[in-house]
Amino acid sequence: METTVRIFDDDAYKRTFRANVLACDALEKDGAEYYQVILDQTIFFPEGGGQSPDQGTIHGLQVFDVQIKEEIITHTLKAPIPVGTEVEGVLDWNHRFSNMQQHSGEHIFSGIVHAKYGYNNVGFHLSDQIVTMDFSGPLTEKQVEELELEVNQCIAANTPIQITYPSKQALDTLEYRSKIEIDGQVRIVTVPGFDVCACCGTHVKHCGEIGIFKVVNTQNYKGGIRISFLCGFRALDDYKKKQQSVVNISNSLSVRQEEVADAVGKLKNQVSILKQQLNAAKESLMIQKVSQIESSLENVCVFESELDTDVMRAAVNALTEKHTGFCAVFSGDDESGYRYIIGSKERDAREIGSLLREKFSAKGGGKPTMIQGSVCAAQEEIKGLFV
Ligand SMILES: [Zn+2]
Known part of the structure; x- marks a missing residue:
């Protein structure tokens, strides 16, 4: 079978597409019947590289999973579509755009860490619940704070993100992250002044679209550091939830919002004395x-x-x-x-x-x-x- 044409490689912003069904095979999973549909081309980004698959519909049917094997992309649906049918696919754009915001933010942070400290990004997880990246060396709280600010300066400068496919000779002399020998064409994602990295993922065109980059947690991890972060609308959602928490605590303790941590500390002391x-x-x-x-x-x-x-x-x-x-x-x-x-x-x-x-x-x-x-x-x- 021919390899699937990856529309998202050249146009990460395409939200709908038409394609032909090349194969449709039944698949039993967790006691339920699914169908694995292969199309001649797709805008659905498959799971891989730590990133969750795209969501949306094909021929009006919900896409439950998208996987890639030997350059052939399969879409998991709940009902069959006859081979030869021309179908329309619609991407869950909010979900995809959020993934693009997180992934581009990760590149900028990792690029700066690599340039400043020489550490490699050795793990990236982008699920619908958490976004984390692991680095091969430790960073202090102050260093993380500085890095966070630099990423946001890059976002504010609205730096453009370039996707290129350099020749083999050009790649030999090019300095970039994730440099591994691969047979096919290497796709290079560049954030000028911040990062050059081999990556097949979907990215925003301009860093301004990331909106904001916010570290929400850090922990020591295998001699290095694991950083949990959020970008864009996910960061806004997180801010809303945290803001609501602060407002609730502030109202319930009758203290100003910036004083809630001190007030809770005092309360804990009082409780311990009363006990x-x-x-x-x-x-x-x-x-x-x-x-x-x-x-x-x-x-x-x-x-x-x-x-x-x-x-x-x-x-x-x-x-x-x-x-x-x-x-x-x-x-x-x-x-x-x-x-x-x-x-x-x-x-x-x-x-x-x-x-x-x-x-x-x-x-x-x-x-x-x-x-x-x-x-x-x-x-x-x-x-x-x-x-
Ligand atoms: Zn990437």
Whole structure:
């Protein structure tokens, strides 16, 4: 079969096209029936090089996937189209243009990183959820900030992006990224003054179309750095969501937008102090409560809805001073289960631990003087063990 004519190589802006169906084969995938359609030419960019495939319709049918193998592009549809049919294809332009914005932004950033630091871009992922690029060396927060600014200066200058197909001789002397020996014609994407790179992807014509380049996260990755970023409308969407978050936090805490981080820090401190105070109060309440239990009782078993481990331990210690048998504190409820601490001065607490495991498949363990763990059983049933 003849290789598919790639309309997007010369015209990344073509949104509709007509083509002839050369093949249509059924394909079973995840229990559903699909059809793989091959056309004589296409504007649908296939998945590859870390980039998700184009979306849209062919002959009114949704395109679920676009793949390329040996220069032949297949479009995955849900219904068959007879071979020989002339079809019209319509690209999901918003999706494609977004991919073009992200991909061109990635080239500029990678070009500057390569020129300034000599690192290579060793990974690029452009899905509908995330956009990341990996570099072979580390960058500091300040360096990333400077690079981000430079990319945006290139965007503001509306630098044109050139696509060329240099001769073999010209390529030999040309300095460009992604230089690997390939048989066919090498496609060179140039952002003058910023980047020269071999790439078969779709790009904007002028950098101004990228709109904005924004780094949203960085992480150390295999001795280098992974940078998550967004360009254009995706960056705007992200800004809108983040703006809404800041507005919500600002309203809820009654502070100015630029002060929300400090305000949340203060709030966390206050919560931590209140928690300590609450625990101290709960502890004295528990000590008082267990001191009122009849001291002639050998085994004691106390249930509370919500106690910190420290409070439970303090209560058990108070109980073992007065009662010679098993002294247990359970915290939780019948539905979600209980955490427990059981202590004893004269008995081996592990005995009651074994019983809990046997009867209710409880988890936990410890020393003869004190065990702790968790159990899912009804309060009444557990109490039965402590009579
Ligand atoms: Zn590329």
